[in-house]
Amino acid sequence: MAENQPTEPDYTLNNPDTLTKYKTAAQISHKVLEAVAALCLEGEKIVEICQKGDKLLDEEIAKVYKGKKITKGISHPTTISPSSYVTPYTPLVSDAAEAETTLKAGEIIKIQLGAQIDGFGTIVCDMLVISKKDAPKEPVTGREADLIVATHYANELLLRLMTPPGLLAQGSDEEKQKAAKQKAPTQAHISALLEKVAKAYDCNVVENTTSWLFDRNEIEGEKKIILAPGNGVRGDGVPEVGEVWGVEVGLSLGSGKVKTLDHRATLHRRTTTTYILKRPSSRQTLSEIVKKFGTFPFSLRQLDDEKAAKVGVVECVRGGVLRQYEPAGDADNAPVSRLLTTIAITKNGITKLAAANAPDLSQFKTDKKIEDEEILKILEQPLARSTGNKKNKNKKKKATGGEE
Template sequence: MAAAKLETTPEVMTDPVFTKYCMAGDIANRVMLFVIGNCKAGKPVLELSIEGDKLILEETDKIFRKEKSLKKGIAFPTSLSVNHCACNYNPSPDSDKGINLKDGDVVKIDLGVHIDGYIATIAHTIVVGISPENKVSGRKADVILAAFYASEILQRLIKPGGQNFNITEKITLSASEFNTLPIEGIISHDMEQNRMLGEKRIIQNPGEALRKEYKKCSFVENEVYNVDVLFTTGEGKLKQSDMKPTIFRRTESAYKLKLQTARVFTNEVTTKFGNMPFTMRAIEDLKSARMGVTECVNHQVMEPYDVMFDKEGEFVAQFKYTVILRPSGNYKITGIPFDCSLYESEFSIKNEELVGYLSQSTSGKKNKKKKKGKTNEIGSEKEEKNSEISQGDDKQTIESSNSTK
């Protein structure tokens, strides 16, 4: 039923809505570049997470100041998962001082921003210490290139009229080109205002359990998708860490909590974050919150984001972005340039169908009509031009990399 609603209400993607999405995406991209620029040997992961979140709040605080009731800020707390740690690693200073980065670490940086509930997510993988003089090779290069190319192929397949089942097949094929595997159970969703997890799903590797409930769906104009790709050099199945989760999300459960600490905690979360994921670091009384969160999780009032690992010695890569299916063409609002030339792999994309997808342009038609008057909207002609340049750089890098293999 939700899909029918989306198909019959294309007016939800009005210009103000599109502008808010683009503003959130612009901030997310800039924060990602800031965090990447500070991923250096010896830097504590905890410090980077705190700095990333702080910058999101600072940047979102600068906009829509006159609209006091408009919510904005973090849609997913800045998280850095290293090497075989796949996702959701966000150390809490009172219980886990975290780790310090080392040269050669494979780091997945994951964060999200929202403006008025319109969400822009991004994840990017880097290797600490990488440079033109210090390129990455071996299994690290294999898995990072595989995940990157798969994410690019998805951008060309998620378009009006396309179907999720077809994309799942292409993800598996992309991973096999580099002798890697898509991690089981990773899901890309459609998104709506104040809702990160929509009804439509693209499961990159359903596995036996999810395959039974995997429903076919088609993509429709004006939908927004959180596209998430995680590949591994391992067997494709992750294990839950014994680390206590530090990221949670308020659910729609109406269960009446019995503990006072749980009620106070839930009220604070609802007021400050709504149903956006948050880190426990952002709670004022962390000690009381830790006592209350257990009851919240046990009764599905809060959903934890477990820290997930592959086997030690394996490597996991992630690329995530937000794309809007505009009538003029797909518009990717998050994602930063990726230089394939810094990664040397014995593998490459050889499948003709996949090569064909990568050769396709990702740029939609832009409205070149100039707007009169002063504007600070990210969706303005100036920002659209910047987006064209960024997308063009990515396309050129892809084609250059393929031509040399």
């Protein structure tokens, strides 16, 4: 009988357990991000920092939901992208030349990683400027400062543009209804506003920078927002209450155009395609991938035998069972930035689940600023409803120049 059939688990944000799992994964992502950032010093090898980052992720993930029959693991391996690299980068120990890649003073690097609990993944990306070894940390100046400040404001703007219309409206019921009837900004309008922020700091948005809807076991859902889309590329969908998104912003000191780098693709992800693999080595590699990573991205260096994995993935990629992420960089070899924030959209607004810490803007010296009134007005808007904390209210009034 129908009433005896087991009910489908509720994996939406309506289930408090779902949000708890996202938040637990986010706490791990934050903790490891801070630890990895502390390891990023001039002269250090990128591959060694990535290995340490993944080890820390595994250790922190092992501490939560002990004894529970749920999957948990890394939702994105530790990657460290040098200055002009657009995509996440994680070299292999067995590729001798790339394994020697070290961090250079003055370059802007991007650190990306993430954890997942029960298929609810959070990913975070932050950027930092590598300081000179054994030298005191000094304020960032010049074009690098322009880039980082521009990226901070572009990110804050994009997050506010993702808030569903009318969700945080104040005033009478009539005013709230009127606000709710407003249409969400089109992706073309979102892209145009982000370009204005970039131009204020003499930067460009990196083409095809994509934010994705996240779902259980899925970090590239049906909806996506594409900034500065290339020819024949378009986003699809509007953010709604009850959704989790990975929101990405990337700017460039060059044209923003992207080129494929002459490096091995070391990041892969399993697809939903089924294909009968002919080689035993391919089947063995895929079996390990399914067991360890499910449908989340992974690096070949995370597999038991890196050299065997390099051979085993070839047929998997050819048969469409695995997708490989092609390494890409700025077409002009100019410095690029990237921030990635995992957010939850609830009835109270936007919650940053996994996000880079807000930069201390006093440490970035730029003579440029945003003057566009529409953008300044949006940036003043809150991301979520006030919790009613008086101290926070006073802080906000001070920040926006309101009366005490």
